[in-house]
Amino acid sequence: MIKNSVGIWAFGPAVTRFVPPGYHNEVADEPMVEKTERVAGGLSDLLEGLEYHYPGEINEDNADEVLRILSAHEMDLPVIAAGLHPDPTYAMGAFINPDDALRRQGIDTLRRGIDLCSEIGANFIIWPGAEGYNYTFQRPYAEIWRRFVEGVAELTDHANEKGVKVFLEHKNSEPAMKILMQNIGMTLFTIQKVNALGVDTTNLQVNMDWQHLIMNGENLAEYADLLAAEHKLGHQHGNDGWGTFDDDNVVGTNFFMQTLELAQTLQDTGYGEEGEIIGFDLYPYTEDQIAAVRRAILQWEFVWDLARKIDRDALCEAKNRADALAGQKAVYAALGMDEGYETEIVGRRKEARAERRSEA
Known part of the structure; x- marks a missing residue:
């Protein structure tokens, strides 16, 4: 079985702009170490790892204690994600912030996140949710793209020195209304431009967040196959939704057939053979958090087993x-x-x- 993980953010207060206290306000003030203990205790029979954002969820101050708890449950921390987007300091982005001092501060913070990855043996996700704009006539497009690419290049170069893989994750909107790296094409464009700056992009790969693709009308299996062929399929964030918003619902609840074809494609391209894992990015609004993640894992495993039953000779011939x-x-x-x-x-x-x- 392929190793799995889930983002610890699935177990927070589930805040929305319509429910500012959060649907799970009872855990709003839960310390991260206690949250880790709660989640590991409830899911370690099915789950092998937890992912965290840096610096808000994991940082130099709590990493040792978090890792101690995970180890006690025979779990690990395989991925750390860039987490500057919740900080209003970076409302205008980090890579593309018009304030050069804030831009430098943001990139330096993420460099320290990569350092932490190196220390604990994790890889690093760049999800540039705040790197974009909200209005027409707001930004000089070519210039902010240049600054964004240069920021990614600097972090990739630093990660290469530290032996850390970087996974780029696209999304079309939220928190910035128009995120620059909004689809798979622009993600590959970003990698190409980083490479053109002379940075080794062998380990600059892609994290496929399934709902982010679904929101764009991007067929999951098609892009998994394409990325695998280009040796750029680095990580997965499994979820589902209705297709218009980043619902982060339980796997296999809406786009079942696309998820099944994705499982078949991952199997046929050898996903997991080089250490890739299946991560889950979930956001249980009104559901019990532990139960929702458990259901997502079980339904994915069921889909995976179904995919194995597909007659490959008949499918190939078709x-x-x-x-x-x-x-x-x-x-x-x-x-x-x-x-x-x-x-x-x-x-x-x-x-x-x-x-x-x-x-x-």
């Missing part, structure tokens, strides 16, 4: 002919729709017709 119906037949056979099902349905339909005629 794809080679671009035969959509044959492809669907191979998938539905794995779901239990065998050859005898059509015969059964035909028989039931005949019985129903005969019954209706007899009642007429």
Whole structure:
């Protein structure tokens, strides 16, 4: 089984602008060490790791104690994510902040986050949620892209020196209304531009947050296959949603078939063979937090096992002919729709017709 993890932010107060105290206000003041103990105690039978944002959730002051608790539950901390977006200091971004001193301060903070990754053996996610704009005529576009790319390049170069992989994670909106790195194409553009600055981008890869792709209409399996072919598929943040907002719902609740095809694609591209893991990025608004994450893990494992049942020869033959119906037949056979099902349905339909005629 592929190693898994979940973001500790799934277990916070679940604040929204309509419910400022949060749906889970009871944990609003819960210290991170106690939160880690609560989550590890409730999920360590299914979960192998927890992810944290730096510096708000994990930092030099609490890392040792957090790691001690994780170790006691046979868990680890595989990924740290850049976490400047909740800090109003960086409302105008860190990489693209118009104040050069704040920009320097922000990048230096993230450099220290990479240092912490190096010390504990974690990798680093850059999710540039505040690197964008809210209005037309607000920003000099080419200039802020230059500053953004140069910031990513500096952090990537520093990570290379520290032996840390960097995963870029795109999103189209929120907190900035128009995030610069808003789709997979612009993520690959960013990697290309960093490489053009002379920085080794071998370990600058992509974290696929599934709902972020779904919001863009980006087919999960297509982009997983593309990224794997380019050796850029570094990490996953599993979730689901309705497709218009970053719902971060339980896996397999809305886009089930896309999730199933993603599982099949990850299997066929050898995801996990180089140490990649399946992370989960969830945000249980009104649900019990531990129960929601447990359900997400179990449903993903179920989807993964279903994907293994798909007849690869039949699927490959269908794809080679671009035969959509044959492809669907191979998938539905794995779901239990065998050859005898059509015969059964035909028989039931005949019985129903005969019954209706007899009642007429």
